[in-house]
Amino acid sequence: MKNVFVLAEHRREKLRDTTWDAIAAGRDLAGKLGAELTVLLLGSNVDPLAEQLAKECPKVLAVDDPKLEQFNSEAFIKVLVALLKDRGPYVLLMGSSNSIIDLAPGLSAFLDAAYAPDCVAFEVEDGRIMVLRQIYSYKVNALVSFQNAENVVATLRSGSFSFTPSGAVAGAIEKAPSPIATESLRKRFLKYVEAEKGDVDIASADIIVSIGRGIGDEPDMEMFQGLADAMGGVLACSRPIVDKGLLPKYQQVGTSGVEVKPKVYVALGISGAFQHLGGIKGNPLLIAVNKDAKAPIFRVAQYGIVGNLLDVVPALQEKIKELKG
């Protein structure tokens, strides 16, 4: 039977959303395998985080070392290799973040494990694990199995697994010694560089109207800003809009932009690339307007309007005006 491990990610004493994505996937896979789920927690003074995780998972294995205070792929690889050495066969799951991209491929090589990035689902057949990966911008589903691989490292596509906190688990916390306590590291954390903060804060907005390449080459920006204002929200965008210089980077939603957690997200002329959707957290009410009925955004939208946004946006504004009297 394979063990299922999940790596907890945290920053500045707070667990990151990627941790909950990974725990959701870990619960799913451990259930299918009839295996035990263990969360691996690496850091410095991690007791409060370990206690938080133990409310959701049956087992937390923590390594506490001042050298692990900040994420450092070199240190993390050393610790994870030592931790997992005698715990195979296993599947190690990690969320999706820049730190994980830095860590996962090298780690899988050091562990001599199979590596499956960007997974969206798991299947188990006769005890054999298969992972579903959506490739070529959602156009192809690839079901991947692992030949002759004892151990597997898999990363998850953001937003593919939804986490429901139970808070009801009384998990066990085990501490393991750190193998790097006396070693020196070549990589060093220097400082956090904060992203530019603009006058529009999309990260904490409840209502977001987001525009994509579909707005065309000579867009009427006032019209989109008008819709955002009428809805009491803020204007955000996909990356091509920033690339064209139409809105600043701090209004870009996505994996290389800002993570947002609104209650309502209106996507205008946005296809739904995973790099964009990866920035939308918390399952908002997603309303999409797109002229292509097969656009991937419709797979995740609760409401969809197939049509030209240049017709739909004025009609929406008219309706809002009417409703507001």
Ligand SMILES: Cc1cc2nc3c(=O)[nH]c(=O)nc-3n(C[C@H](O)[C@H](O)[C@H](O)COP(=O)(O)OP(=O)(O)OC[C@H]3O[C@@H](n4cnc5c(N)ncnc54)[C@H](O)[C@@H]3O)c2cc1C
């Ligand atoms: C490393 C990396 C990081 C990235 N990070 C991000 C990121 O953080 N955020 C991000 O957004 N992207 C990011 N991208 C880019 C991402 O892959 C997509 O290219 C991008 O999200 C596409 O933006 P879009 O949906 O606006 O444009 P497109 O994919 O071109 O989609 C435009 C959509 O508009 C529709 N449309 C066209 N005309 C109309 C009309 N008149 N009315 C209605 N609909 C219409 C089309 O049918 C189409 O679906 C990243 C890419 C990479 C490689």
